[in-house]
Amino acid sequence: MQAATQTSQPDGDERAFSGRELFKTYITGETQVHALRGVDFDIRKGEVLVLLGPSGSGKSTFLNIVGGLDRSTSGTLYYAAENLTAKSDRDLTRFRRQRIGFIFQFYNLIPSLTAEENVRLVTDIASNPMDPAEALHHVGLAERRHHFPAQLSGGEQQRVAVARAIAKRPGVLLCDEPTGALDSSTGIRVLEALEAANRELDTTLLIITHNAGIAAMADRVFHFLDGQIARIETNAERIAPAEMTW
């Protein structure tokens, strides 16, 4: 593993995100929390990034802003040539719906719908979706598509959530602790599904985790500390999730 501290992207690659001097301050009554304190970064299309850092260091705030769920207090953020900071709320929502898939620690599936129906909720409103069965095939759950969430393990439910996220063919998947509720072998299968989306669909992948072992599957690792990216580590090679241990 090679360590590097530069924030610039390798030459000649297509840009996914580019952020400059991003600050985020939450104001609650008399209290101000400086969640992001001047973050600069570039992320290239198709990159796999892992975000590490102590609790409260700003990782989720960063992910929510990059995904258009929230806005920075100041600074600029681009997705390719689109200036996200200049967008109206309506346009930012449209950007998020079209380009971004989210995966959270808890799967948020609808219990009364089958796996396929859960995915179809998204494909029914997307502009160029995959067939739900194809999305479930991508995560290795084609055979289980008529099962309800309660009939699936935690890892399988999370893979349905991955299928739901990739079914609208987003350019980017943002994952906040996707394996946080899973044991290691089940978590690795979820990471394999995410890595396959990156490899087969060229989806840019950002994964927040508290598990430093997961960093091995990344092209680069952003280390957050006190609202800043304190260090960027570049992996000489990516390790397949199946080869990882923790």
Ligand SMILES: Nc1ncnc2c1ncn2[C@@H]1O[C@H](COP(=O)(O)OP(=O)(O)OP(=O)(O)O)[C@@H](O)[C@H]1O
């Ligand atoms: N909506 C909010 N209102 C006020 N403060 C907030 C809000 N969201 C986050 N914060 C604060 O901003 C700081 C950064 O939080 P954030 O959730 O981004 O950290 P994190 O690195 O993702 O932490 P964790 O690993 O525990 O999820 C924390 O001090 C947190 O308490």
